[in-house]
Amino acid sequence: MDLKKKVKYHFLCSICLEVFTDPVTTPCGHNFCESCISKHWDTSVDYKCPICNHMFTPGEVLCDVCTGTKHSKPLEVFCKSDQTCVCLMCSVMEHKSHQLVPLREGCEEKKVELEKIEADLQQMIQKRREKLEEIRESVRIRKDAADRVIAEGVEMFTALIELVQRGLKELMEKMEEQQEAEEREAEGLIKELEEEISELMKRSSEVEQLSHSEDHLHLLQHFYDDDDGGEEGDVQFAVDVTLDPLTAHPNLVLSDDGKQVKHSDVKKKVPDNPERISCYFFVLGKQSFSSGTFYFEVQVEGKTTWVLGVASESINRKRNISVSPQDGYWALRLINRNEYLACEDPRVILHLKCVPEKVGVFVDYEEGVVSFYDVDAAALIYSFTHCCFTHKLHPLFSPCLNDADSNQ
Structure with a gap:
């Protein structure tokens, strides 16, 4: 420890960091300004020494640094070896081999040292x-x-x-x-x-x-x-399609033989099984195809609106999605009696020379082709080409709304 720090340690109050004013000592042996330690205890719940946290009782009395010590003797001697103030008894018992001087002389020496340190500091600052x-x-x-x-x-x-x-x-x-x-x-x-x-x-x-x-x-x-x-070999492409009641929307009514479907304003109470389509008025055929070619025909005479085609077995049957190849649908749609649309994305408007009464649907799974024909006119209506089929295909039918029985 250098001289400046030693002086600061023994002659400066550890609370205000100034030279002692009316110094007092606690029973644990630490020194403070009387006003500093009093203010400290006034703002504290417990009576503790700020340095060592020693606990005191309110009745314990502070001793004047210069008049009282642990031997009830005044501090009259300064130990240069330990840089501390002691009483005469301590100087004989505990500091007899140390360099001792009278307290006043020690204070004067420290004052001179402090003045020299202050002068050195001012010179360094300048x-x-x-x-x-x-x-x-x-x-x-x-x-x-x-x-x-x-x-x-x-x-x-x-x-x-x-x-x-x-x-x-x-x-x-x-x-x-x-x-x-x-x-x-x-x-x-x-x-x-x-x-x-x-x-x-x-x-x-x-x-x-x-x-x-x-x-x-x-x-x-x-x-x-x-x-x-x-x-006989040519008949293998034609299939006999039967509607699957497990897939039918609750507002659709199927004939007993599974060959006809119509819309009803009354919603049936049917089980909401995974196969059932609840997002559109759709029903699928029982038959499914994952290879080869197949063909079926649908009677649409007198209808003002309908949807017809094939759908992938993987379609989302519970949520409204776009009826397009991207979502597993390859279909034609009639709206407003004479407006025909191919359900591409975007929709393709079709201009037909005559109104078909029977529509034929032909599918070539390997070639990726779905074609629609006016059976009576023996004319192609539209073809989806370059399709990529990855799941089984089912025939798809929708009679759409009955429109107050005008669309039967």
Whole structure:
């Protein structure tokens, strides 16, 4: 411990950190200003020493540092070895081998030491202030020099930028003129190519539809030829579809033979089993297909609205979703008596030459094709192509709302 710290430890109050004023000592042997320790205890619940936390009773009395000690003797001697004030008895018993001086002499020595320390500190402070001012002046000089360099650099850089900007502007104007000319030429070529592509796509669509129409029309003709005694092998594509009551919406009424369905305003009390469709007025066929080709026909004569097609076994049957291939539906829809839509995303408006009374549905699972036909006119209505089937397919039917019995 250096001298300054020793002096501070023995002659400064640990509460106010100043030289003792009316010093007193606690029974545990620690010294404080009388006013400091009194204020400390006035704001405390317990009587504790601020240094060692020794507990006192309210009746215990503080002793004057200079008049009372643990031997009930005044403090008359200062031990330089331990840097503490002691009574004469302690000096003989406990500090007899230490360097001892009268208390007043010790105080005077400490006062001189404190004054010397204070003078040294003031000298150190002054030197550091002078050094601080030198640093500040150096920083100011360097900043002025840097500001001059920056100003000259900015002036030169500004002139260079102006020169570059003028050259860049001229270059950009020439490039823009050239680009505009090239864009005009490219736009002309693009327009010609787009017109050619549009025409080719139109031809491709017509050829594809014609191909499907001719192929499946030939298949339909075989079906009808079979009714007249045609080849038995062609009948394997036609299936006998029966409606599945376990999948029917509660507002749908099925015939006893499972061949007809209509909408009722009265909702039936039926079990909400996992198979039942509760989001739309739909019912599925009992039959399912996961390979090969199949064909079935549906009578729609007199209907003002309906939905017809196939659905994946994996469709969400309890929540409203889009009726589109993305959600497992490949279907046609009639609305407002004569508006036909293919349920693509977005919807495709169909323009039919005549109103179909019987619709045929043909599915080729491996080829990913679902085609709809006007059976009586032997004409293709629409084909979903390039489909990707990953689950079993079921025939799908919806009579839609009965519309006050006008849609039966």
